[in-house]
Amino acid sequence: MLPMNTLFLGLGLLIYLITAMDIVKTTLSSNGGGKITDAVSKGVWKAFFTLSGKNGRSKLLPYAGPVILVTVLLTWVVGLWLGFFLVLLSDPGSVIKSSDQSLASPLEKLYYAGFTLSTLGVGDYVASSNLWRIVTDVGAFSGLVFITTSITYFLPVLSAVGLQSKLSLYISGMGKTPQQVLINSWNGKNFSSFFDTTSDLCQMLMQHTINHHSYPIIHYFHNSQPKLAISRAIVQLDESHKLLKHGMKQEVDLDELKMNMLQEALDSFLDMVKGNYVKHTSPSAGAPLPDLEELKVKGLPLKEKEDIKESFTHELQERRKLLGTLLQMEGWTWQDVYLKQT
Template identity: 30%
Template sequence: MLRQLLWIPGTLMVLAVLGDLIVTCLQSGEGRISRAVHRPLYASLTAAARLSGRRALMSWSTPLLIMGTLAAWTLLCWLGWTLIFWSQPGSLLGSDSGTPANFAATLYFVGYTISTLGLGEITAPLPFWRLLTAVASINGFFLLTFAITFVVPIAQARGDRRRLALHLHRAGPGAQALILNAHTDHDRGLLSLTTDLHDMLNDVDAAHLNSPYLHRFHDHDRQDALDLHLPALGEALLILQGTLTGPPPQGLSRALSSIDSLTRTFERVHHARDPQTPPPPDLTRLRDAGLILKPDADFHEYLRTHAALRRRLHAMAQAGQWRWDQVAAQQPPAPDAA
């Protein structure tokens, strides 16, 4: 009797996977199954990197989370259809022996059905089960299609993230280094930190709005680390907006808006406790470089009104296991510190 009811949990599993595929791949968000897979895997990897002192372990987040998600979708779909076919004795027969398939044979049949191989070693004798076999095969085709839909945008988004991070690494790296280098060495001056970055910031922001789980992906090399360079850019733009005495560079508010959006999607994904607000930066080097800035008291009051954004920037850097002094660096690190 209990066996005949197994089609109920089996159907729920198949529907849950389909719903998760739609939410994760077609809508802007993260499905429940994907989230349930990502969180423990990401937490385990983060703990291992922190305990071992090897930040490079974080770069394994991308293959680990992708393979974990694909494995969960496949196994749940496979098990769900197996329970559906197994719930009715005699729904499947061996093509040669004509005897009812046992559980292992049913599992094998579902495996090659959802993989669309169609080997034919086990057959469904009744029209209803033949129809379900076709539905399972179509489900497997959908699973493969959505898996590709899941992986390809991640590869594209990681390319956009790396392009922005590499640009900022070469322009700085570090918040005050970004400002100093733009002011003294770039033909566009401070506009190189605002209008010149609009397209890249918009592309990265849109990708993270569509796929928030991208905030769990990290890179091995410092030059590719968006979780280091985006907080540096955010801090640099806050310094410019809060200290410059003249009109701000064109596009400054738009660039800050994109960074604010990115940090908010980060916050929704990580749900971490707010870290301490970073200390106000020492702007002596900027003044020595010839920038005319407001008094420190006015700047510190401005920073207090943007404390939430700075905490989110700090949290983003901490998620990548970077220190705030690396974010706020006034000059590029020594070669052995990279």
């Protein structure tokens, strides 16, 4: 009997287990993806973002999400395949040819590892002993489970991306800018039509936040159309909420319950962003003071300009830096939120 190579055995088991744990963490956990998945996702996105010139309108960026999905799947397959191959390689006599019982070469073991994990069961190579037959059974069963789980992971991810687009369209349909959202909601007395939409907005936004925890890969699904861009839409919604809260006179009747509901939904999303994607806000992400002239022309009951400026430039400064950083990460700017405003 030829001696076993413990280095190959240990390395193979380590690679196989790390890959399996990453698959389980990413596909079955509700608390984010595995480290391999996160590293691959960030690496591929960074490459696409750089090649696109960091422009959110680039036609290249929408391909980043699908490419990340496929790359993650291939990384998992390669990890399982390589790990199982190294385990087989640790014993020179682990696999034999079924035709003449001669030892399989390393390249033939690579082939054997591949068709075992894919459960093809070709049969031209077989395990040499009961121990290696059991190892082969374990490899075939785990390959079936992990690869099937990996492929079915695509379905909820694509469903979450669909909700993301729906939320973007919903917010964009309320108005092209935060000012337009308020103008379209104002009936001369209050903003009842805005609050009529709040429950739906909160539900979709909270589900979107939960989806980010379960399927963080959706963060890298980008749409080059501004009205379908989720980061731009959420920033617009937050600015609309803050204009209502800090820009309207006290006598304006605001639904406090729904204001608080929307505040909580927005805060939960931004907490998720800070925890997973934005470690430090960008120094160049400062936000402009919203233009109030259009609101004045339409007769909305605004506070004094200095009071509004104080709130937006001091009280909300850090929050708006975070929002600006989120925009920058996806190739957008504050000008995309406020359109003509620079």
